[in-house]
Amino acid sequence: MKNKKPVFFIxxxxxxxxxYIAMFGVQIGSFKIKGAPDIRFGxxxxxxxxxxFQPANLDRKPTGKELEAARSIIETRLDNxxxxxxxxxxxxxNGYIIVRFPWKSGExxxxxxxxxxxxxxxxxxxxxxxxxxxxxxxxxxxxxxxEMNKQTNKYVVSLTFDEKGTQLFADAxxxxxxxxxxxxxxxxxxxxxxxNEAIPSGKAEISGTFTYESAKQLSDKINSGSLPFSLVxxxxxxxxxxxxxxxxxxMLDAGILAFSIICVLLMLxxxxxxxxxxxxxxxxxxxxxxxxxxxxxxxxxxxxxxxILSIGMGVDANVIISERISxxxxxxxxxxxxxxxxxxxxxxxxxxxNITVLIVGVILMIFGSGAMLSFAYTLLTGIFFxxxxxxxxxxxMIRSLSEFDALRKPSLxxxxxxxxxx
Numbered sequence: 281m282k283n284k285k286p287v288f289f290i291x292x293x294x295x296x297x298x299x300y301i302a303m304f305g306v307q308i309g310s311f312k313i314k315g316a317p318d319i320r321f322g323x324x325x326x327x328x329x330x331x332x333f334q335p336a337n338l339d340r341k342p343t344g345k346e347l348e349a350a351r352s353i354i355e356t357r358l359d360n361x362x363x364x365x366x367x368x369x370x371x372x373x374n375g376y377i378i379v380r381f382p383w384k385s386g387e388x389x390x391x392x393x394x395x396x397x398x399x400x401x402x403x404x405x406x407x408x409x410x411x412x413x414x415x416x417x418x419x420x421x422x423x424x425x426x427e428m429n430k431q432t433n434k435y436v437v438s439l440t441f442d443e444k445g446t447q448l449f450a451d452a453x454x455x456x457x458x459x460x461x462x463x464x465x466x467x468x469x470x471x472x473x474x475x476n477e478a479i480p481s482g483k484a485e486i487s488g489t490f491t492y493e494s495a496k497q498l499s500d501k502i503n504s505g506s507l508p509f510s511l512v513x514x515x516x517x518x519x520x521x522x523x524x525x526x527x528x529x530x531m532l533d534a535g536i537l538a539f540s541i542i543c544v545l546l547m548l549x550x551x552x553x554x555x556x557x558x559x560x561x562x563x564x565x566x567x568x569x570x571x572x573x574x575x576x577x578x579x580x581x582x583x584x585x586x587x588i589l590s591i592g593m594g595v596d597a598n599v600i601i602s603e604r605i606s607x608x609x610x611x612x613x614x615x616x617x618x619x620x621x622x623x624x625x626x627x628x629x630x631x632x633x634n635i636t637v638l639i640v641g642v643i644l645m646i647f648g649s650g651a652m653l654s655f656a657y658t659l660l661t662g663i664f665f666x667x668x669x670x671x672x673x674x675x676x677m678i679r680s681l682s683e684f685d686a687l688r689k690p691s692l693x694x695x696x697x698x699x700x701x702x
Contacts, residue, residue: 288680291673295563302566305573314573320385322365322580322651324522328382329395331516334375335509342375346508349419350377353507355649357399360503364578364653377511380519382578392516404510405502407452408462415452415461417508420445424502426495427485435490437499439483446482454478463502466510470501523581531584539565542595550602552692556677557598563669564594564662571661583654590662593633597670601626605678606694615682615690623675630671634663 300306305315322328333350335342342350347370358366358381367380383395405418422440429436441449452461456475463471473486486498521527543561546554568587572579605622613621637659644656681687 284676284680285683286680288677291563291677291680292559295559295566298566298570299562302569302573313570314385314576316569316573318385318576319569319573320363320576320578321382321528322578322583322654323380323382323519324365324581324651325528325579326383327390327521328365328380328519329392329516330378330380330519331392331396332371332514333377333379333511334514336512338509342509344370344372347372347375347377349508350511354379354399357503361398362575362577364583364657365580365651367650376514385573385576390518392518396513396516404466404507406464407449408464409452409456410460410462416441416445416448418502419508420448421502424499426490426492426499429485429487432487434487435492435495436488437486437490437495437502439486439502441482441484443482446480449482449484450478450480453484454480465501471498535588539591546595546598546602549696550599550606551694551696552681552687553598553602553605553674553678556674556681557595557602557670559677560598560669560674561591561594563673564665565591567665567669568658568661571665572658577657578654579658580651580654582651583658586655586658586662589637590659590666593637593662594666594670596633597626597630597666598674600629601670601674602695609690609694615688615693616679618690618693619675619678619682623671627671630666634666638663 301313302315305318306313335346351368351370354377355366355368358368363381365382367378369378370376371378379399381395381399383390384398387395405421406414407416407418408414420442422442422445424437424439426435427438428434453475457477458475460472460474462469463473471486473488490498539561543558546557548554550557565587568590571577572583601622604626605618608618608621608625609615641656641659641663644652645660648656
């Protein structure tokens with residue numbers, strides 16, 4: 281049989297490395313992995329900015345449909361930046377769009393102007409010919425993204441137009457073969473592209489000497505510029521955290537204390553499986569922290585509830601596994617056989633409990649918005665790490681430890697209980 285003894289130490293080292301990165305982050309040159317100090321917290325925990333936008337240089341009152349379109353684009357922009365705790369409302373009476381969103385994780389000066397700049401450019405995007413005539417407006421661009429051209433192996437910026445934009449762009453490219461189309465943000469030229477042929481399909485590519493970063497930067501500008509009109513900030517103000525400035529420290533201290541107590545109880549009651557459960561819970565918790573900090577997903581109070589619920593499910597999974605192993609040993613099986621049977625018997629219960637929550641999380645991600653997305657995201661990542669740590673890593677560690685002669689005693693795998701079986 282292959283020696284499995286080193287497996288426990290490999291998993292333990294992985295858990296320690298993940299814990300360090302989650303607590304402090306890691307930076308090597310320009311490469312950085314963000315940890316817990318870099319998590320972006322929601323308005324309820326850290327506060328944020330409220331800004332009112334209004335159309336610029338519009339000689340009429342914006343229609344409700346135009347305001348709804350602008351709101352949808354701003355919400356999409358915020359979602360693309362993983363800013364889940366946001367509230368975008370419209371004031372049809374006065375023609376305003378009111379946006380509320382949290383501070384960046386690294387914000388220290390709490391400057392609303394810098395925060396508003398994160399929303400991206402709120403200028404009007406237009407496609408013009410060399411004479412300055414507007415050919416297509418950015419509101420007709422359905423989507424833009426950086427892509428790799430398989431024939432040239434170079435990055436391009438792809439464009440997809442809506443039905444009206446497809447017709448306008450087809451007419452424009454038909455007239456401008458061999459000439460330029462210029463892309464403007466208000467009066468600022470951001471890109472010039474030569475028309476090689478008429479494009480009737482509504483799908484186009486902008487080629488050039490793009491890197492992925494420069495292609496993404498241009499596509500982001502095109503996407504952000506698909507507003508029906510330019511927007512200017514009418515006023516803005518800061519929002520204080522609804523829970524108070526000290527709430528985060530209190531929650532952190534309570535979480536550490538609760539986690540420590542749970543680990544002590546698991547080790548005392550379940551012995552070896554309890555120690556393994558603590559390590560697997562550490563992997564699950566640090567994995568969820570990294571899943572929040574690296575992509576800068578906003579963590580709100582409902583999101584914290586999702587983390588706590590996920591950890592509770594992780595504890596439950598380890599308790600079920602430990603109890604099954606203990607029962608198998610009490611029935612007279614060897615340690616190795618009991619471990620195999622215990623995990624096999626516990627898997628269906630753990631799977632059923634997690635799959636129901638998975639369904640809820642997916643539904644919330646599809647139909648939810650704002651802070652509810654933070655709750656759904658933490659639930660889904662919690663389920664993933666529950667299977668990775670609570671099931672897979674736990675099984676690997678317990679099997680590894682059972683290879684040591686000193687840890688092969690059946691008493692080390694039975695729960696500490698005064699319960700008697702008849």
